[in-house]
Amino acid sequence: xxxxxxxxxxxxxxxxxxxxxxxxxxxxxxxxxxxxxxxxxxxxxxxxxxxxxxxxxxxxxxxxxxxxxxxxxxxxxxxxxxxxxxxxxxxxxxxxxxxxxxxxxxxxxxxxxxxxxxxxxxxxxxxxxxxxxxxxxxxxxxxxxxxxxxxxxxxxxxxxxxxxxxxxxxxxxxxxxxxxxxxxxxxxxxxxxxxxxxxxxxxxxxxxxxxxxxxxxxxxxxxxxxxxxxxxxxxxxxxxxxxxxxxxxxxxxxxxxxxxxxxxxxxxxxxxxxxxxxxxxxxxxxxxxxxxxxxxxxxxxxxxxxxxxxxxxxxxxxxxxxxxxxxxxxxxxxxxxxxxxxxxxxxxxxxxxxxxxxxxxxxxxxxxxxxxxxxxxxxxxxxxxxxxxxxxxxxxxxxxxxxxxxxxxxxxxxxxxxxxxxxxx
Amino acid sequence: xxxxxxxxxxxxxxxxxxxxxxxxxxxxxxxxxxxxxxxxxxxxxxxxxxxxxxxxxxxxxxxxxxxxxxxxxxxxxxxxxxxxxxxxxxxxxxxxxxxxxxxxxxxxxxxxxxxxxxxxxxxxxxxxxxxxxxxxxxxxxxxxxxxxxxxxxxxxxxxxxxxxxxxxxxxxxxxxxxxxxxxxxxxxxxxxxxxxxxxxxxxxxxxxxxxxxxxxxxxxxxxxxxxxxxxxxxxxxxxxxxxxxxxxxxxxxxxxxxxxxxxxxxxxxxxxxxxxxxxxxxxxxxxxxxxxxxxxxxxxxxxxxxxxxxxxxxxxxxxxxxxxxxxxxxxxxxxxxxxxxxxxxxxxxxxxxxxxxxxxxxxxxxxxxxxxxxxxxxxxxxxxxxxxxxxxxxxxxxxxxxxxxxxxxxxxxxxxxxxxxxxxxxxxxxxxxxxxxxxxxxxxxxxxxxxxxxxxxxxxx
Numbered sequence: 001x002x003x004x005x006x007x008x009x010x011x012x013x014x015x016x017x018x019x020x021x022x023x024x025x026x027x028x029x030x031x032x033x034x035x036x037x038x039x040x041x042x043x044x045x046x047x048x049x050x051x052x053x054x055x056x057x058x059x060x061x062x063x064x065x066x067x068x069x070x071x072x073x074x075x076x077x078x079x080x081x082x083x084x085x086x087x088x089x090x091x092x093x094x095x096x097x098x099x100x101x102x103x104x105x106x107x108x109x110x111x112x113x114x115x116x117x118x119x120x121x122x123x124x125x126x127x128x129x130x131x132x133x134x135x136x137x138x139x140x141x142x143x144x145x146x147x148x149x150x151x152x153x154x155x156x157x158x159x160x161x162x163x164x165x166x167x168x169x170x171x172x173x174x175x176x177x178x179x180x181x182x183x184x185x186x187x188x189x190x191x192x193x194x195x196x197x198x199x200x201x202x203x204x205x206x207x208x209x210x211x212x213x214x215x216x217x218x219x220x221x222x223x224x225x226x227x228x229x230x231x232x233x234x235x236x237x238x239x240x241x242x243x244x245x246x247x248x249x250x251x252x253x254x255x256x257x258x259x260x261x262x263x264x265x266x267x268x269x270x271x272x273x274x275x276x277x278x279x280x281x282x283x284x285x286x287x288x289x290x291x292x293x294x295x296x297x298x299x300x301x302x303x304x305x306x307x308x309x310x311x312x313x314x315x316x317x318x319x320x321x322x323x324x325x326x327x328x329x330x331x332x333x334x335x336x337x338x339x340x341x342x343x344x345x346x347x348x349x350x351x352x353x354x355x356x357x358x359x360x361x362x363x364x365x366x367x368x369x370x371x372x373x374x375x376x377x378x379x380x381x382x383x384x385x386x387x388x389x390x391x392x393x394x395x396x397x398x399x400x401x402x403x404x405x406x407x408x409x410x411x412x413x414x415x416x417x418x419x420x421x422x423x424x425x
Numbered sequence: 426x427x428x429x430x431x432x433x434x435x436x437x438x439x440x441x442x443x444x445x446x447x448x449x450x451x452x453x454x455x456x457x458x459x460x461x462x463x464x465x466x467x468x469x470x471x472x473x474x475x476x477x478x479x480x481x482x483x484x485x486x487x488x489x490x491x492x493x494x495x496x497x498x499x500x501x502x503x504x505x506x507x508x509x510x511x512x513x514x515x516x517x518x519x520x521x522x523x524x525x526x527x528x529x530x531x532x533x534x535x536x537x538x539x540x541x542x543x544x545x546x547x548x549x550x551x552x553x554x555x556x557x558x559x560x561x562x563x564x565x566x567x568x569x570x571x572x573x574x575x576x577x578x579x580x581x582x583x584x585x586x587x588x589x590x591x592x593x594x595x596x597x598x599x600x601x602x603x604x605x606x607x608x609x610x611x612x613x614x615x616x617x618x619x620x621x622x623x624x625x626x627x628x629x630x631x632x633x634x635x636x637x638x639x640x641x642x643x644x645x646x647x648x649x650x651x652x653x654x655x656x657x658x659x660x661x662x663x664x665x666x667x668x669x670x671x672x673x674x675x676x677x678x679x680x681x682x683x684x685x686x687x688x689x690x691x692x693x694x695x696x697x698x699x700x701x702x703x704x705x706x707x708x709x710x711x712x713x714x715x716x717x718x719x720x721x722x723x724x725x726x727x728x729x730x731x732x733x734x735x736x737x738x739x740x741x742x743x744x745x746x747x748x749x750x751x752x753x754x755x756x757x758x759x760x761x762x763x764x765x766x767x768x769x770x771x772x773x774x775x776x777x778x779x780x781x782x783x784x785x786x787x788x789x790x791x792x793x794x795x796x797x798x799x800x801x802x803x804x805x806x807x808x809x810x811x812x813x814x815x816x817x818x819x820x821x822x823x824x825x826x827x828x829x830x831x832x833x834x835x836x837x838x839x840x841x842x843x844x845x846x847x848x849x850x851x852x853x854x855x856x857x858x859x860x861x862x863x864x865x866x867x868x869x870x871x872x873x874x875x876x877x878x879x880x881x882x883x884x885x886x
Contacts, residue, residue: 015778015781016778018778018780019778019779019780019781022779022780022783022784023682023686023779023780025678026678026679026681026682026685026686027682027686028678029674029675029676029677029678029679029681029682030678030679030682030683030687030695032675033675033676033679033698033699033702033747033750033751033754034695034698034699036702036747036750037698037701037702039717040705040709040710040713040747043713043716043717044709044712044713047716223598224598224601225598227594227595227598227599228595228598228599228601228602230595231592231595231596231598231599232599235592235595236596236599242599244603245599245600245602245603248602248603248605248606249602250871250875251606251868251871251872251875252602252605252606254801254804254805254867254871254875255609255808255864255867255868255871256804256805256807256808256809256810256835256863256864256867257808257810258808258810258835258838258839258860258863259609259613259808259860259863259864259867260609262609262612262613262838262856262857262860263605263608263609263612263613265842266612266613266615266616266857267608267612272490273494288605291601291602291605292602295599295602319584319588320588321588321591321592345704348706349704349705349706349707349708349709350706351706351707351708351810351811352707352810352811352814352835352839355810355814355839355842355843356838356839356842360843378706378708378811379708381708381709381712382708382711382811382814382815385711385712385715385716385815386815393716396712396716397712397716400708400709400712403706403708403709404705404709407704407706411704
């Protein structure tokens with residue numbers, strides 16, 4: 001072996017080593033990106049799955065007519081306005097007879113969610129024959145106990161760091177020993193709107209808010225964006241003005257979303273005096289934001305239609321407009337709808353501009369129209385995250401899960417459309 | 426009559442006109458006999474009539490909604506007695522605002538009865554005027570479209586005109602993008618100028634102390650607050666730098682791996698996964714940063730006896746970096762794939778290994794495109810809101826230490842504008858000044874980056 005080949009062989013070894021390090025670096029990049037995704041999803045699922053169930057406590061409720069209807073009038077209105085708290089208290093005291101002082105009794109009562117009083121009232125007014133009978137109920141516990149029950153490690157915390165006192169924990173454990181505590185499906189989470197109490201707060205209000213907002217967004221952005229895309233791609237002459245429009249659209253696509261919120265605040269609210277917190281305004285702002293996305297998607301799928309189609313149509317005597325509306329546009333519809341759905345899913349996850357136009361209010365009613373005050377899914381997540389009570393952490397994660405579910409549904413729908421209808425020329 | 430019933434009515438009328446116009450055109454065609462025909466298809470004649478219904482209606486409705494506030498003012502001022510206006514200490518327009526804000530069913534106790542009467546009158550008259558306006562708009566539209574239908578004759582070429590109008594409508598739709606940009610610029614400039622009336626531009630751009638929370642009441646000590654934005658800019662810069670130190674290496678290496686090393690099979694699995702990362706809403710990243718990363722870093726700091734704030738710039742910045750990874754990787758993947766095969770082949774033919782080709786040929790060739798991608802990513806990081814709102818601090822803190830809490834432009838805009846707003850205070854107007862700064866900076870970055878990417882693409886096409 002002469003000197004030169006030795007040098008080459010040595011350098012080759014070095015070069016191959018650097019080759020494999022380089023490759024490894026690339027692999028590491030991919031692996032870290034994927035593991036970030038996995039970490040985010042698992043941490044959220046771990047926290048969020050807890051909110052789909054809630055702690056229930058079994059109590060024997062005696063519908064005492066002496067408490068509910070002391071005058072024995074039998075009137076529904078009287079029964080509706082009665083004090084159902086007393087019933088729950090009586091039942092609890094039955095179980096813990098040695099709780100005497102007022103403060104202790106109040107602490108004991110705080111175990112049951114205050115929403116259950118209304119539920120008991122509903123049950124009784126629906127079936128008045130329950131009066132003066134005893135019935136078993138699974139009552140929803142208040143959020144503090146729910147949190148302790150779901151996170152057993154918190155039991156070992158010092159009393160002041162734990163949410164409930166030692167005494168309350170003792171009562172709770174007694175009930176547990178008696179098999180009176182279990183988990184039930186948290187129906188309220190899927191049917192209610194926001195609340196100050198974590199165990200009574202639900203996601204439905206913001207789902208409806210998101211629905212109304214996105215409806216307005218779709219109604220405004222889809223026709224305008226498709227029209228603009230068709231004009232720019234098919235009909236517009238290539239001149240300075242159309243070039244300026246294109247530059248504008250590309251720029252709008254990269255403008256930070258919060259700027260659109262400022263626009264909405266200054267123009268829609270302060271100049272046009274539209275109502276604050278309304279899905280109508282939110283939809284308008286998001287429509288402006290999604291316009292560039294849909295325009296770009298429209299243009300891409302129009303471009304994908306081969307020129308032979310246009311030439312054939314024009315050869316048959318169709319006008320330019322007829323060529324577009326009869327042939328090119330229908331052929332590119334799958335691509336356009338895919339782009340639209342992706343734009344909509346971006347709009348669904350967007351929250352910053354909506355903070356600006358007041359969709360962050362605390363709203364306890366499920367919105368019913370485009371003008372009702374409401375909030376949307378991602379903003380609800382933000383609101384719950386900013387709330388101090390520990391019970392909201394799980395709700396926030398569960399809200400994230402609901403949001404992600406919607407996004408996955410929308411995106412898989414888009415993929416299905418693309419796979420099923422898109423033509424390869 | 427509300428806007429909803431107006432829309433329903435106009436759709437009904439349009440359906441009727443379509444049917445009637447079609448019929449009329451067919452009848453004319455029939456009457457003309459065998460040899461002669463209308464120059465356009467019947468549907469174009471009815472379409473023409475509908476244009477005459479819809480376009481004037483839309484223009485008039487928009488005018489009505491623009492003019493409505495002015496009409497309100499006139500109505501209220503004409504109703505309120507002279508004495509009330511004279512006795513009122515402030516400007517008459519404030520009186521009008523007060524009347525508008527009265528809830529008729531449950532007026533605030535102690536409200537001037539004169540004003541309540543005015544509010545009731547206002548509501549009733551407004552309803553009546555609106556119904557009248559809507560009905561007259563509709564009848565005008567009907568009148569115009571019936572004239573259009575009357576015009577049907579063989580000399581009238583409806584298709585040409587309809588198509589011309591359609592192109593005009595499409596043009597108007599594409600101009601919406603320009604209008605939006607103008608709207609953004611004007612709304613920001615207008616409010617920002619009002620801010621700079623109170624606070625000099627120089628103090629805003631170069632001041633070292635930011636504490637707008639003081640400016641709540643005029644009579645308060647130090648009611649001016651201080652609006653030096655340097656700490657905010659520094660915080661934004663710090664978080665952006667952290668985000669980029671996470672995103673650029675990971676994004677770039679994965680782009681290189683995906684485009685050069687991976688088999689088509691792995692590529693088809695990994696690409697969608699990265700797209701999922703891109704599709705996760707920012708509020709989710711914010712939640713992850715605030716609940717998982719922040720406490721984790723704090724705990725880590727306790728182990729090494731470092732004092733890491735739970736809202737540290739590091740937590741917000743690194744999660745923002747994760748958010749930007751797919752952005753950088755997909756953009757640079759495109760750019761790297763655009764490098765012509767001939768360059769790579771030349772390099773291989775000289776005996777270069779794959780990594781040498783990437784380092785010495787592909788990356789230098791793709792560099793402008795990659796720089797463009799990174800600039801776009803920086804612009805995204807600067808404008809990102811939810812992650813920093815949820816995971817970064819609120820108090821302005823001029824520091825370069827990533828372990829401390831800092832605040833950003835977007836966080837300040839949100840905190841200044843959430844809650845009670847009074848549009849005369851420097852506090853709320855400051856948000857618009859920050860907004861226009863953000864807009865200008867991101868616009869520069871975007872224009873520059875898009876230019877680079879565009880030029881680069883042209884070079885290799």
